[in-house]
Amino acid sequence: MTKIYDFKNNIDSSAIKELSEALKNGKLVVFPTETVYGIGANALDYDAVNKIFKAKGRPTDNPLIVHVSNKEMINNIAKDISNIEQKLIDNFMPGPITIILNKKNNIPSNVTCNLDTVGIRMPENIIARKIIESSGVPIAAPSANISGKPSGTNIQDIKKELDNKVDYIVDGGECEIGLESTVVKVENGIVNILRPGKISPEDIQNLGLSVKLDSHIFNEVKNEEKVQSPGMKHKHYAPNAKAVLVCSDNEERKIEQIKELIKENKDNYKNIFVLGFEEHSKYFNDVNFLSFGTNNDLNLVSKNIFSSLRKLDKQKCDFCIVEGVKKQGIGIAILNRLIRACGYNKIEV
Ligand code: TXA
Ligand code: MG
Numbered sequence: 001m002t003k004i005y006d007f008k009n010n011i012d013s014s015a016i017k018e019l020s021e022a023l024k025n026g027k028l029v030v031f032p033t034e035t036v037y038g039i040g041a042n043a044l045d046y047d048a049v050n051k052i053f054k055a056k057g058r059p060t061d062n063p064l065i066v067h068v069s070n071k072e073m074i075n076n077i078a079k080d081i082s083n084i085e086q087k088l089i090d091n092f093m094p095g096p097i098t099i100i101l102n103k104k105n106n107i108p109s110n111v112t113c114n115l116d117t118v119g120i121r122m123p124e125n126i127i128a129r130k131i132i133e134s135s136g137v138p139i140a141a142p143s144a145n146i147s148g149k150p151s152g153t154n155i156q157d158i159k160k161e162l163d164n165k166v167d168y169i170v171d172g173g174e175c176e177i178g179l180e181s182t183v184v185k186v187e188n189g190i191v192n193i194l195r196p197g198k199i200s201p202e203d204i205q206n207l208g209l210s211v212k213l214d215s216h217i218f219n220e221v222k223n224e225e226k227v228q229s230p231g232m233k234h235k236h237y238a239p240n241a242k243a244v245l246v247c248s249d250n251e252e253r254k255i256e257q258i259k260e261l262i263k264e265n266k267d268n269y270k271n272i273f274v275l276g277f278e279e280h281s282k283y284f285n286d287v288n289f290l291s292f293g294t295n296n297d298l299n300l301v302s303k304n305i306f307s308s309l310r311k312l313d314k315q316k317c318d319f320c321i322v323e324g325v326k327k328q329g330i331g332i333a334i335l336n337r338l339i340r341a342c343g344y345n346k347i348e349v
Contacts, residue, residue: 002163004155006171007032007127019168020135023048028055028165030144030158031131032172033123035096035181035197036151036306037158038067038141039166040131043077046108049140053110055165058147062230063112064140065098065119065183069132074120077138079104084186084209091207093122094129096177096198100185100229111140113230121181127172143180150237150306150341153178157310178303179333185228193217194229196333198302217336220344237341239312239320241273245342247324247335248349255283257349258321262287269319275308276323277301288315298330305334309341 005015019029026048029040039055041048043066053060068074071089074081078101081089088099103118112118123129132139143151144158152158153175162169182197190210193201201211216225216232227233244261248254258274262284265272274284278291292308293301312320322338324346325331339346 002159002166002169004159004169004171008171008173011127011130016130016134019131019170022167023131023135023139024137026051027167028052029131030152030162030166030169031128031141032170032175033067033125033128034176035123035179036153036175036177037144037172038128038139039144039162040067040139040141042135043067043111043138043140044106044108046110049108049110052140052142055162056142056145056147058142059230059234060110061113062142062147062234063115063119064142065121065181066107066111067128067132067139067141068120068122069129070122073138074101074122077104077107078102078118078120082186084189084191087207087209088184088186088191088204092199092203094124095122096124096181097121098181098183098195100183100194117185119183125172125176127170131170148235148238150309150337151180153303153306157307174303176303177299178305178307179330179337182333183229192228195231196336198330198333200329200332202329213332217332218339235340235343237306237309237337238343239309239317239341241312241317241320242269243312243320243322243342243345245322245324245335245338245346246349247346250349253349254323255280257347258284258323261321261347265319271316271318273312273315273317273320274323275312275320280323288317290315295325298325298334301325302330302334305337 080102098119098121155171182199183195204211272287277295281289292304
């Protein structure tokens with residue numbers, strides 16, 4: 001049985017103690033972070049970490065990131081930290097970033113899937129920090145979802161998927177950001193973004209550092225290709241419906257293309273949806289429309305994106321046309337998730 005704690009209004013300190021003891025004893029705890037919820041286990045406990053892979057049905061070549069609550073903990077598990085990496089740590093932690101560092105030997109092989117590196121993240125969310133701090137051990141935690149599905153950002157979605165698969169679920173309300181952390185790896189003095197997130201390329205450039213976006217952020221990984229981050233290879237975020245992403249610099253062209261797609265597919269599908277900006281609903285009266293927010297506020301879109309993708313399943317959508325957003329700031333991260341949700345099925349007009 002999964003035990004649920006509600007920390008939305010009040011963080012109960014005796015419950016924090018119970019959760020941290022449970023983690024130390026090899027149990028799984030779902031906890032909120034500012035990005036998405038995580039399924040946590042003691043990162044130093046091989047058997048506990050194995051339980052995460054089981055609960056999620058996660059491919060065993062996709063490494064976990066390790067969560068810490070202070071900077072000393074980083075030095076206990078990572079080594080040879082360069083000046084650039086230190087600069088990233090000093091400027092962005094705690095916050096929505098994961099930095100891939102050389103790992104020390106105390107991290108079990110299943111956390112990193114036998115890589116020499118480990119992803120380190122220091123969440124800002126107060127509940128996450130209290131749980132990690134009180135347990136005193138680093139916490140391995142992937143996003144709280146069944147592998148391949150959108151990451152869990154609210155308790156209803158998470159309960160539906162993970163009830164009875166984990167020991168505890170902590171409700172901290174809806175996640176503030178709603179998209180997973182920016183994953184970076186420093187190579188040859190350049191900060192390579194392996195997964196875009198709230199911390200944007202511009203934010204990193206503003207520290208005086210060179211940045212590049214990994215080529216797989218918007219492009220499908222071919223079978224034989226070697227990738228920097230194993231997560232890039234796997235199917236992710238996909239709704240049950242067939243989905244297509246429509247992108248354009250020009251809003252009118254984009255809307256026309258979506259109308260065209262509706263016309264072409266109307267007779268082939270029973271339950272077509274357009275997922276897009278609320279202000280565009282008026283253009284698509286003959287199909288279902290699901291809003292993911294407004295064009296003026298991409299932070300709101302980022303917050304809604306995963307729950308919107310799940311709504312498509314709940315409403316039995318069989319074909320979804322998804323509106324693209326501007327490829328800028330957090331828009332880069334939103335587009336990365338949408339392209340993957342659509343199985344790289346994208347039309348640019
Ligand atoms: O915001 C987040 O990062 C959330 C919360 C819970 O902290 N966690 C999360 O974890 O999104 P997960 O496991 O769903 O995604 C971690 C990503 C995967 O794509 C994985 O392949 C990549 O990070 N990764 C982990 N360790 C790596 C490593 N050593 N080298 C390259 N990529 C790594
Ligand atoms: Mg994930």
